[in-house]
Amino acid sequence: MGHFSLSVVGRDRPGIVAEVTRVLFETGCNIEDSTCTILSGQFAMILVIAHPKFSSVAEIDPSFEPVRKTMGLTVSVHNLKEEEVSREKGFSGRPHIISVYGADRPGIVYSVARELARYMVNITDLNTQVVGAKDRPVYVMVLEVDIPENVDMKDLEREFDKIRKELSVSISVRPIESLEL
Amino acid sequence: MAVLPIRLFPDPVLKEKSAPVEGVTAEVSALIGDLVETMRSSPGGVGISAPQVGELRRIIVVDVSAHRRGGQEQNHGLLVLVNPEILAMGGKQIVREGCMSIPDYTANVQRAQWVLVDALDGNGNRRIIESLGFEAVAIQHEMDHLEGILFLDRVVSVKTDLFRRKKYR
Numbered sequence: 577m578g579h580f581s582l583s584v585v586g587r588d589r590p591g592i593v594a595e596v597t598r599v600l601f602e603t604g605c606n607i608e609d610s611t612c613t614i615l616s617g618q619f620a621m622i623l624v625i626a627h628p629k630f631s632s633v634a635e636i637d638p639s640f641e642p643v644r645k646t647m648g649l650t651v652s653v654h655n656l657k658e659e660e661v662s663r664e665k666g667f668s669g670r671p672h673i674i675s676v677y678g679a680d681r682p683g684i685v686y687s688v689a690r691e692l693a694r695y696m697v698n699i700t701d702l703n704t705q706v707v708g709a710k711d712r713p714v715y716v717m718v719l720e721v722d723i724p725e726n727v728d729m730k731d732l733e734r735e736f737d738k739i740r741k742e743l744s745v746s747i748s749v750r751p752i753e754s755l756e757l
Numbered sequence: 758m759a760v761l762p763i764r765l766f767p768d769p770v771l772k773e774k775s776a777p778v779e780g781v782t783a784e785v786s787a788l789i790g791d792l793v794e795t796m797r798s799s800p801g802g803v804g805i806s807a808p809q810v811g812e813l814r815r816i817i818v819v820d821v822s823a824h825r826r827g828g829q830e831q832n833h834g835l836l837v838l839v840n841p842e843i844l845a846m847g848g849k850q851i852v853r854e855g856c857m858s859i860p861d862y863t864a865n866v867q868r869a870q871w872v873l874v875d876a877l878d879g880n881g882n883r884r885i886i887e888s889l890g891f892e893a894v895a896i897q898h899e900m901d902h903l904e905g906i907l908f909l910d911r912v913v914s915v916k917t918d919l920f921r922r923k924k925y926r
Binding site: 663752753754755756757 | 799800801802803804805821824825826827852853854855856857861863891894895898899908
């Protein structure tokens, strides 16, 4: 049994998922986890796949040659060590949503991510987009994070205040509330 | 009273419609007691329905009073609703829900902001209950179980509404 990470990127059009999953089905691969989305007109797929026999990239990579040739997709496969594959989150903490938005300018993602890393806040989801009118682009970033129990929200807010002033962005942080039913 | 095992999807019982309860007998009371205990034994559990323990009977139990946000809102504490019917509902709210029968998944679901429910309580007495906010979400989620509807049937968009394999406790 081998696990692989598979990424596929190509100009968006109907049939990409069908073609890639046909190859996976026919080679006997199991899709363990996946997320696919359109980024600036490119369809991007990231999957964790498993094969009952194959354990090396060399065994599985040639199966994607037809997809590369006929559909012009960029396909890359990497080996995952068994101990790296997990269905659980690796870090714990209090789940929060952070929204960051403002006039588009360099450094927004980095400034926020740098402070989060400094406080050992784990990013579990991150989505960025440029929206708004062509001549007035607005940068929007939404993150889901786990904030460690020992981090004082006031400290984090102080860092965000600096970023708010420096980059003229709005930042809001709120806990994720969920109901277990 | 006993903690009963939770039926997990794809157990077909979760897609079945439950039958009305004829009367709150001693046997029904015992099941209600077990449901309360089973709900409380689950970390963060604020609601449960009879089909989740394999009993296809129209009984739900809700208690949001211990929930971080639900407890701050107006709520009825422990609510036992037998044969619940929604008389009226209104408003909209989107709340992230999880379900004991589908572990490790949460998703944003759109629900009514308030509901007016006609039901029998744990003693078999008829009650009309008006509920708002998180408690109203819990009632709607549990009442869906009585119809064989899971919260995954109500997710509105994949883009941001399905949160994969994350625990929020």
